[in-house]
Amino acid sequence: MNGALTDRLKAIFRDIETDDVRDGRLTVLAPAASVLSVLRLLRSDGYGYLQLISCVDWIDDGQLEVVYVLSRYLDGEGGIGGGPIRVVLKTRVPRTNASLPTAIEIYPIAEPYEREVHELFGVRFEGHPRLTPLFLEREYEIPPFRKDFDTRQYVEDVFGSVPAVGEESQDS
Amino acid sequence: MRELELYFGPQHLGMVGNFSITLKVEGDRIVKADANPGYLHRGFEKLMELRSWIKNFPMVCRMNVVEPDSMEMIYSMGVEKLAGIQVPERAQFIRSIYLELARVGSHLFGLWAYANMLGFDTVAQWAMYHRDLVLDLFEELTGGRVYHIYIWPGGVRRDFPDGFEDRIVSTLHSIGGCVPDYDNAFFNNRLFRERAKGVGTVTREDAVAMGGTGQVIRATGMEYDIRKVDPYAAYDRVPWDVHTRTEGDAYSRIWVVRDEMIESVHMIFKLLDAMPKGDVYNRIPNPFKWRIPEGDAYVRCESSRGELGLYIVSDGGDKPHRAHFRTPSYPHGLTVLEQALVGESIADVGNIMISLYVVAPEIDR
């Protein structure tokens, strides 16, 4: 039963890698071009709950890894039951010109997660209706969550250089 | 009729927490709502990458200010899963009791906010007073009223002091004895029913599509509680029920909160009876030289607002490579809120926001 999903994925998609199911979790590594098709398959298989879209910066490899964590609410809730409770789908994009298609048609909840990944890591999601800043107010040359953004240097440059008020006019 | 753009901004009496909603209204009806988070963004997850594993513990609890204990728990669970640390049995029971007390405190805070929003000031004062009694218990156990830093990987920091269990029982009895007063004054009150029935309805399909958890999904009839679905700590050692309602409006959500509070109190009594003796923590490696093997993990727990998850990645070093918190207020405050507000009146914005239990620092981290 646990192997059924893995076999189906391997049969349909030639270019993905999967591990065995460990601890109720299946990890799938897919190239960026097949991400939407894998998501569609998993959605029709009952994994209707997108828990998280996250991004990890592997600066030594020069790649950003976008991670989709999928699950389902209760066993038997919509779709084929059984199989691992969680599927973690990982894909890698290059750090320069990182871009992926948006997953909003498949999972409507993807909208704020993709907006956040775009803002903090600089990954473009093609087809997203509202890719405006979510949290940040200022402009940053390097997206702040990337590993090459030195936050302590930034703090010194921007906030440490603000002078205290009334220092010059102490002798007035 | 003309359309107006209003800022239900951060400085507003109806806003608990630093959050802003841009409303487009026609008369009194809301046509479109845009959530505007970011007032509390600290770049938490970036700061966590600069501090070692043990130094992150005092930081993590400050992510959510209303119930910091669930944040400590989820970070401990993540680190324990990555590092393969076991937790002794007594510590699991203590963790469950501690988290249930935090849940009671957090729901009382939500009841203060909600009752104030509807104008029931007396009930709000009672709720805040009873939450203070729970905070007194926390202060005796950990030394701090709000930020406790009590759970760490391998167990909890110290055992219960002498006689603490009796004090827990007497405090909970004094709070529980006031439940008939709460019911008369608020929950069975006709004014609450008229203000909250049919307001902010979230159907089950919408909640499932938008990733709603916690009381948002339990008020639509689904018995989805991580403590039952994916048990952690000592939640599978005692019998307890999940409470649901069916309509999915603000009235059902607040009733689910009330039933959960009472269930938590009963659960604490059962856990206290069943708690074994023993150690309360397993030793962790030297925290200055602690390296966790490579890997990634996704853990989840049930906080008072819904499903709280953590995706944590280690590259074999002494600092986390990436820690991403999946907080329950993120979908509730950003997509569910925008959908639930359409068609409602301006006076109900605070009503709906607090019934969804959106806590702003969780969204921005």
Next chain:
Amino acid sequence: MDRNQLVKWLEAPAKMAHKYSLHAVYFCTGCGIIEVPPTITARWDAERFGVLPTATPRHANLFLITGYVSVKTLRAIVRTYEQMPEPKFSVGFGSCPINGGMYWDSYNTIKHLDRYIPIDGWIAGCMPRPEAIFIAVTHLWTLIEKDMADGYKRYREHYDEYRANQERVLGKLEWPPLFPMRKDQ
């Protein structure tokens, strides 16, 4: 009422009225908001000190900046502070406004709040207890008594420095200057 107070009430009634009715504007700026509801409700009752929350800054004379201040919040704080009528007093609550606190290396929080708006006093702690808020209120009474709580006067005198600091962090401000700016020589 003891006899010393009676003399003070007759000599300077406005100052005594300012002291004993510090109405705080209701703005939950940060973490510290978790200790404000216990302070203003029945157990720790701040109303016996004269402290009440108000809905709008136009009715308030105390601004309690509770917790860390991010850049977006600073914009709202400056607008709220400028809308309050004088005399007004502002108190930084928690260790984060003092020097950045725990988020000293965060790219989105400001580090020293008194470079952007004037602060009359600080309350240290993370979180400060309700009793710490009451001690701060009594200290503020002493400062008002001795005419040392002059944050609003400093704002008027050094307005161009404050505004320059605000513009450094927030960019071009969309509201006009509150006081006439001194022309540079």
